Amino acid sequence: xxxxxxxxxxxxxxxxVPTSFVxxxxxxxxxxxxxxxxxxxxxxxxxxxxxxRANPNLSDNLEIVITNRVQGTALTVGxxxxxxxxFIPTVVGVYAxxxxxxxxxxxxxxxxxxxxxxxxxxxxxxSTVCDPFDEISNDEGAMSNIDIAVIxxxxxxxxxxxxxxxxxxxxxxxxxxxxxxx
Numbered sequence: 001x002x003x004x005x006x007x008x009x010x011x012x013x014x015x016x017v018p019t020s021f022v023x024x025x026x027x028x029x030x031x032x033x034x035x036x037x038x039x040x041x042x043x044x045x046x047x048x049x050x051x052x053r054a055n056p057n058l059s060d061n062l063e064i065v066i067t068n069r070v071q072g073t074a075l076t077v078g079x080x081x082x083x084x085x086x087f088i089p090t091v092v093g094v095y096a097x098x099x100x101x102x103x104x105x106x107x108x109x110x111x112x113x114x115x116x117x118x119x120x121x122x123x124x125x126x127s128t129v130c131d132p133f134d135e136i137s138n139d140e141g142a143m144s145n146i147d148i149a150v151i152x153x154x155x156x157x158x159x160x161x162x163x164x165x166x167x168x169x170x171x172x173x174x175x176x177x178x179x180x181x182x
Contacts, residue, residue, distance in 0.1 A: 021062055026054035028062040036061045041069040043087065045179045070175040076163030081149070084173045085159040089122035093181025094130070099159050101173040103146055108167060112143040116150060120157050127152040142167075 021028045021035065028035060038061065046067035055063050072085035089095055096119045103112040118133030133150040145164035150157065161171040 021054075023052040023054050023062060025051065026057035028054035029058050029060060031060040034060060037064065038062070039064045039066075041066045041071065043068070043070055045091065045177075049176075068177050068179070070177070072159070072173055074161055074171040076161055076169045076171065078167070079163055079165050081160050081162045082171065083158045083160050084171045085175055087157045087159075087175065087177070088155050089120070089127060089157070091179065091181050092122055092124045093179055094119055094121050095157075096178045097133075097150075097157070097175055098177070099148075099150070099173050099175040101148055101159070101161070101171065103143065103161060103172075104170045105143060106168045106170060108142065110140045110143045112137065112139045112146055114138070114148055116148055116159075118150060120152060122155065125155065127155055127157050129157075 017033055019029065040063055042065050044067050049066065049068050051065050051067055053063050053065065055061050070085050070087045074082040074084040076082045084101065085099070087097070096117070098115065098117040101114045101116070105111070114135060114137040116133045116135045119130040120127045121130055129150065129152050135148055137148070139146065146169065147162040149160045149162060151160065159173055159175065161169065163169045
């Protein structure tokens with residue numbers, strides 16, 4: 001059904017087109033009635049775990065941001081250790097961290113999935129693992145020979161994958177954290 005407007009005093013009136021969108025951080029303004037909406041993730045801390053922002057302010061770019069998130073990939077060849085994610089806290093306090101890890105053995109076409117969770121304390125200079133991280137793993141066959149480690153090195157918190165002899169393993173992980181400080 002066509003809604004051709006012959007007279008603005010009667011019949012349906014066209015909707016008003018928004019000219020700005022107020023976000024948690026700035027205002028996005030469409031250019032030629034086009035607004036770019038992009039989904040991204042960020043390590044920045046936000047209690048809700050999500051925020052919206054105009055990037056930059058008053059541009060036609062609106063971002064929907066999943067916050068408190070880290071991600072990374074790595075490769076191990078043989079019984080090597082490789083860092084999958086490096087997280088560097090910026091504010092003094094405690095960070096409860098959960099990592100989900102997927103590992104694919106390209107040599108033997110085997111898989112593994114794991115979740116690790118624990119807490120670190122950051123004092124402004126160094127990070128300290130509060131207690132060894134707890135791990136839940138689902139390994140296929142010989143993939144039970146791999147391991148996951150979370151260590152502190154200076155300010156950095158490192159999620160590491162540890163491979164095993166004669167095998168090449170692709171690692172991928174995402175992590176979420178919850179923060180509380182003084």
